[in-house]
Amino acid sequence: MRPARAPEAEPDPDPTADQATKDAMSSPTTDSPAHSASTASTLITNIAALVTNDPSLGDGSPLGLIRDAALVIDGQRVAWTGERSKAPATDNRVDAGGRAVLPGFVDSHSHLVFAGDRTAEFNARMSGRAYSAGGIRTTVAATRAATDEELEANLTRYLREALRQGTTTFETKSGYGLTVEDEARALRIAARHTDEVTYLGAHIVSPDHAEDPAAYVDLVTGEMLDACAPYARWIDVFCEKGAFDGDQARAILTAGKARGLHPRIHANQLSHGPGVQLAVELDAASADHCTHLTDADVDALAHSRTVATLLPGAEFSTRAVWPDARRLLDAGVTVALSTDCNPGSSFTSSVPFCVALAVRDMRMTPDEAVWSATAGGARALRRDDIGRLAPGAYADLLLLDAPSHVHLAYRPGVPLVTGVWRRGVREV
Numbered sequence: 001m002r003p004a005r006a007p008e009a010e011p012d013p014d015p016t017a018d019q020a021t022k023d024a025m026s027s028p029t030t031d032s033p034a035h036s037a038s039t040a041s042t043l044i045t046n047i048a049a050l051v052t053n054d055p056s057l058g059d060g061s062p063l064g065l066i067r068d069a070a071l072v073i074d075g076q077r078v079a080w081t082g083e084r085s086k087a088p089a090t091d092n093r094v095d096a097g098g099r100a101v102l103p104g105f106v107d108s109h110s111h112l113v114f115a116g117d118r119t120a121e122f123n124a125r126m127s128g129r130a131y132s133a134g135g136i137r138t139t140v141a142a143t144r145a146a147t148d149e150e151l152e153a154n155l156t157r158y159l160r161e162a163l164r165q166g167t168t169t170f171e172t173k174s175g176y177g178l179t180v181e182d183e184a185r186a187l188r189i190a191a192r193h194t195d196e197v198t199y200l201g202a203h204i205v206s207p208d209h210a211e212d213p214a215a216y217v218d219l220v221t222g223e224m225l226d227a228c229a230p231y232a233r234w235i236d237v238f239c240e241k242g243a244f245d246g247d248q249a250r251a252i253l254t255a256g257k258a259r260g261l262h263p264r265i266h267a268n269q270l271s272h273g274p275g276v277q278l279a280v281e282l283d284a285a286s287a288d289h290c291t292h293l294t295d296a297d298v299d300a301l302a303h304s305r306t307v308a309t310l311l312p313g314a315e316f317s318t319r320a321v322w323p324d325a326r327r328l329l330d331a332g333v334t335v336a337l338s339t340d341c342n343p344g345s346s347f348t349s350s351v352p353f354c355v356a357l358a359v360r361d362m363r364m365t366p367d368e369a370v371w372s373a374t375a376g377g378a379r380a381l382r383r384d385d386i387g388r389l390a391p392g393a394y395a396d397l398l399l400l401d402a403p404s405h406v407h408l409a410y411r412p413g414v415p416l417v418t419g420v421w422r423r424g425v426r427e428v
């Protein structure tokens with residue numbers, strides 16, 4: 001794994017739009033000076049419930065829940081967690097006021113490099129028309145017509161929105177360019193904001209190749225891959241009727257692996273299909289959506305290290321059947337929860353909203369949903385330096401205006417995130 005870069009959290013000699021955004025967001029509400037934590041130790045104390053996601057800590061549950069807790073940040077990392085009464089001395093001190101602290105959300109699936117708007121499509125769909133993969137073409141046309149500056153401004157806007165709701169790590173994909181130049185520029189822009197960049201030239205067959213999908217697969221695995229690989233860590237494919245079949249998906253992901261990209265797959269979203277089995281066969285980090293699964297699919301996931309990433313915003317926004325998280329969890333599958341934020345089928349950047357949906361409609365417990373939105377997302381990105389709050393992990397964490405993480409599901413739609421630290425720096 002490449003060492004994680006923290007472009008938003010480190011001093012940048014060249015002021016950029018993103019830096020300006022970060023500065024604009026810095027509105028400290030406690031005695032912790034903004035942007036000072038990276039050079040000093042900070043104690044966050046009087047935490048009613050601290051979710052560490054380290055089962056060796058606290059109550060021994062998967063959440064590693066510590067009551068009446070404290071946490072020490074030293075530089076970009078967590079230096080100590082434990083009971084408040086045992087906390088060591090530090091330079092700075094933040095009183096959490098009897099609230100809950102948990103790891104920052106790890107949104108391991110989003111599509112944020114785009115232009116345009118699909119309000120009319122959503123409105124029509126909510127009036128009775130079914131969702132199909134074809135709506136992506138609307139966004140492709142708008143994205144191709146946008147300038148680099150417009151795409152980056154749009155991306156930055158949604159990142160700020162997500163950060164305010166507690167997302168400290170996000171993955172994002174190309175997939176709305178579908179030409180060599182447009183895919184490469186989407187990834188180049190995304191790579192300025194995150195290390196978790198995914199090449200999704202195989203989102204749909206480009207409208208330019210509608211009569212010859214095989215030629216498009218050749219492009220995606222050839223010249224386009226060559227142009228995109230330098231900016232990406234991951235390769236993804238939408239394996240679905242109307243997009244790419246199992247053989248095409250295998251060819252695309254195998255070509256990506258040969259170029260050093262690691263696979264993840266849009267699998268089994270709209271119908272049964274080969275995506276999940278292919279994900280396991282290729283050791284994909286995650287199979288995403290997983291709404292229509294056979295028993296064999298569930299069994300394959302359970303006996304692999306491929307994470308099932310569930311994206312309830314998509315089912316909400318398309319009035320589709322919910323993925324059955326309970327079935328996956330009971331079989332022993334590792335489950336992640338993410339937003340799938342995109343302008344067509346899931347236009348939410350809110351992980352708390354997805355947690356509430358997962359508990360209400362996907363039969364997850366509140367503890368499971370919180371774990372999946374933090375540690376689960378980290379697993380889906382094959383990361384162990386985020387998604388948990390134990391010594392050595394990045395100090396990416398959020399403060400809820402509530403005494404327990406359970407409130408994320410108990411109080412749906414309420415903006416509970418009241419503080420966000422990323423790489424040890426308070427940003428919200």
Ligand SMILES: [Zn+2]
Nearest residue numbers: 109111266340
């Ligand atoms: Zn997606």
